[in-house]
Amino acid sequence: MTHFIPRYEFRLFGLEEIDSVITTLRAKGIAGKERHISEIYLMTAGNTINNIKIRNKLLDIKTLVKHDDTLEQWNPQEVGQFPLSKEKIVSEIFPALGVEAPLLDKDVYTLKEFMQELILVDPDIIVALTEKDRYAYSFNDCICEYANVKINGALLRTVAFESENPDLVKAAIKAIGIKDNHKNTNYPKAIKRVLGLEINYDINNFF
Amino acid sequence: MAKEELKIGEISKPRFEFRSFGQDFEEAAYLMGRLSVPVPRKVWERESDEIYIVSKTNEINNTKIRDGKMDIKTFVTSIDGLEQWNPLMKGEFPISAKVLKEEVFPAFMVSTPKFEKENYSLDEFMEMVNQNQELQAVRVHKERYGYMVNNTICELADVLINGAHVVSINSESTEIEDIKATLRDLDLEDIENINYLQAIKRIIGWSDKTLAN
Numbered sequence: 001m002t003h004f005i006p007r008y009e010f011r012l013f014g015l016e017e018i019d020s021v022i023t024t025l026r027a028k029g030i031a032g033k034e035r036h037i038s039e040i041y042l043m044t045a046g047n048t049i050n051n052i053k054i055r056n057k058l059l060d061i062k063t064l065v066k067h068d069d070t071l072e073q074w075n076p077q078e079v080g081q082f083p084l085s086k087e088k089i090v091s092e093i094f095p096a097l098g099v100e101a102p103l104l105d106k107d108v109y110t111l112k113e114f115m116q117e118l119i120l121v122d123p124d125i126i127v128a129l130t131e132k133d134r135y136a137y138s139f140n141d142c143i144c145e146y147a148n149v150k151i152n153g154a155l156l157r158t159v160a161f162e163s164e165n166p167d168l169v170k171a172a173i174k175a176i177g178i179k180d181n182h183k184n185t186n187y188p189k190a191i192k193r194v195l196g197l198e199i200n201y202d203i204n205n206f207f
Numbered sequence: 208m209a210k211e212e213l214k215i216g217e218i219s220k221p222r223f224e225f226r227s228f229g230q231d232f233e234e235a236a237y238l239m240g241r242l243s244v245p246v247p248r249k250v251w252e253r254e255s256d257e258i259y260i261v262s263k264t265n266e267i268n269n270t271k272i273r274d275g276k277m278d279i280k281t282f283v284t285s286i287d288g289l290e291q292w293n294p295l296m297k298g299e300f301p302i303s304a305k306v307l308k309e310e311v312f313p314a315f316m317v318s319t320p321k322f323e324k325e326n327y328s329l330d331e332f333m334e335m336v337n338q339n340q341e342l343q344a345v346r347v348h349k350e351r352y353g354y355m356v357n358n359t360i361c362e363l364a365d366v367l368i369n370g371a372h373v374v375s376i377n378s379e380s381t382e383i384e385d386i387k388a389t390l391r392d393l394d395l396e397d398i399e400n401i402n403y404l405q406a407i408k409r410i411i412g413w414s415d416k417t418l419a420n
Contacts, residue, residue, distance in 0.1 A: 015372055043412070126412040153418035154371030154410045155230060194371045195411045196343045 007143075008071040008169050011160040012182055013190040021159050022146045024176050029137030029144055041128040042119060043188065045197050047098040051188050057082040057111050061096045068166050070173075070184050082111040089118070099124045128152055128191045140172035141165075151194045158190070223289040224379040225386055227398045228366070228406040229420035232376045235393040236363045239376075242392055243354035243361065250353030257349065258333075260315065261407055263341045268295060268314040269404050271347075275300050275329060279314050288400050289386055300329040307332070317341040345369055345407050357389045358382070368410045373418065375406070 012018050040054040051062040051074070059079045066073035079092050086104045094101035102118060109118070119125050128151050137144040139161070146159040161172045192198040258272040267282040269292065281295040296310045304322035312319040320335055327335070336342045348367040355361060359380040366373050378389040390396050398419050401409075408414040 015367075015370075120415065127415075128412055129417075150230065151371055152410045152412055153229065154368050154373050156371045194369045196345055196369055 005164050006065060006073050006075040007162040007164050008068060008073050008166040009160060009162040009186070010071055010169055010173055010178075010184050011158060011186055012178070013149075013156050013158045013185050015155075015157060018157055018159055018182075021176055021178055021182075022157065025137055025139060025144055025146060025159060026135075028176070029139035032136035032138060034136070035132075035134045037132045037134060039130045039132070040115075041130060041187070041191055042093075042097060043126045043128055043191060043195060043197055044097050044099050044124055045192075046124075047096070047188075050096040050098075051186065052093070052096055054082075054111065059084065059093065061092070063096075064186070069170070071166050071169055072184060072186060073166075074186075082114065083108045084114065089114070097125060126195050126197060128195060130191075140175055141168050142172045144172070151191055154194060156190065156194070158187075220381055221283065221291050221293050222360075222379045222381050223286065223291050223383050223386055224377065224402070225289055225390060225395070225400050226375060226377040226379075226402055227395070227419045228373050228375050228401050228409075229398075229418045230374060231420050232363065232374050232395075235376055235395050236374075238393045239354050239356060239361055239363060242356045244356075246353050246355050250351075253349075253351045253353070255349050255351075257347045259345045259347055259403065259407055260336055261343050261345055261404065261411070261413070262315040262317055263413060265314070265316040266404065268316075269402070270311070270314060271403075272300075272329070277302065277311070279311070281314070286383060287387070289383055290400065290402060292402075300332065301326040302332065303327075307335075315342060343411065343413075345411060347403075347407070356392065357385045359385050359389045361389065368407055371410065373406065373410070375403075 012021060037055060042052045049064040053060060058081050060076060061079055062074045062076045064072055065075045079088055086107050089104060089109060090101045099122065102122070106113065119127060131150040132147045134145050134147040142161045142163045144161050146157065149156050149158055161169050163169050255273055260270040269280045271278060276297065276299045278297045279295040280292040283291040283293050295314060298306055303326050304324060307327065308319055308322060317339055320338070333344060336344050346369050349364050351362050351364040353362055356378065359378045362377045364375040366375050376395065378386050380386050401419060405414065406418065409416050409418060
């Protein structure tokens with residue numbers, strides 16, 4: 001299992017409202033790689049701390065370990081490459097989802113079997129297919145990016161700053177000019193808003 | 208029999224509709240702009256905030272709320288891939304329990320809750336939606352640009368579904384052949400007809416189908 005050092009992260013999602021942040025990052029940051037990535041996110045209403053996704057048949061889970069003022073610290077963990085064992089699915093994936101695992105009748109599951117037999121049939125799990133055009137930058141010794149993200153075909157933009165050192169992230173946010181009313185929004189939260197999994201039914205929020 | 212001349216923004220007999228959703232209809236939008244006849248100023252640009260109530264068990268009734276009013280359209284038929292919808296019900300909040308029981312919840316095709324009051328405000332109705340696992344309220348913001356091509360009412364729209372952006376393109380008319388001619392002229396013949404209900408369900412993950420592009 002590959003071990004990553006948990007990073008502190010600040011991320012925004014939006015459309016025109018984050019244009020100025022992206023423009024400033026592009027102007028002040030040092031451009032890096034551009035990547036196009038397709039991923040499958042597994043979402044459940046009850047799970048608020050695990051970010052579970054599949055990319056290139058590799059499933060990983062990032063767990064929210066800490067809040068530091070406006071920053072979030074995430075601990076990434078690779079679960080493994082498909083095909084995955086029944087043990088991993090039952091002991092790692094379904095607990096992370098926060099839903100009860102079904103009875104599994106195979107010892108090993110391919111990605112197709114996992115999705116068709118275990119995920120798509122579960123009414124408590126919603127799948128979000130994402131397509132990301134990601135543009136990497138470095139700024140203030142932070143790993144940064146902005147991206148155009150399609151969530152089940154609908155588009156949002158995102159911009160993010162991360163580092164193992166929270167002070168560097170806070171300094172980067174300040175230098176970029178991110179305002180106090182911009183709230184740190186992680187990927188699962190943004191996706192759930194689009195899917196309607198976390199929705200505030202206060203009618204005033206609809207208009 | 209002479210064809211009905213459609214007047215954009217006015218009520219006509221039931222129309223057939225082509226609509227699709229995706230990220231890129233730039234070419235079709237350009238052609239629509241070039242081929243359109245002049246349209247009334249009031250439909251050049253229209254903006255609205257709406258709530259669609261989608262149901263896991265229903266594919267034929269389209270329910271939305273705008274400006275404190277609810278309207279439900281029902282699917283009638285599909286001919287050559289073009290859909291015809293009819294108004295089923297229109298109501299205003301506060302709405303009576305009788306209408307909710309006899310018209311609204313049957314249109315959702317979900318179990319009807321117990322009604323303890325005679326009338327329900329919009330907030331109270333939304334709470335009922337929240338309590339029902341088969342229903343979901345979806346925020347929709349529309350910026351619509353109206354056109355008229357081949358005597359069909361056309362529209363290009365920037366739509367936000369729970370805050371995320373899609374583009375919608377549409378042609379509707381009482382005359383199927385006029386819509387077909389429009390789709391040829393706009394190079395949309397190979398594009399899937401996706402109505403609002405279907406688009407929303409695809410975006411919120413209630414359908415495994417994708418948008419047109």
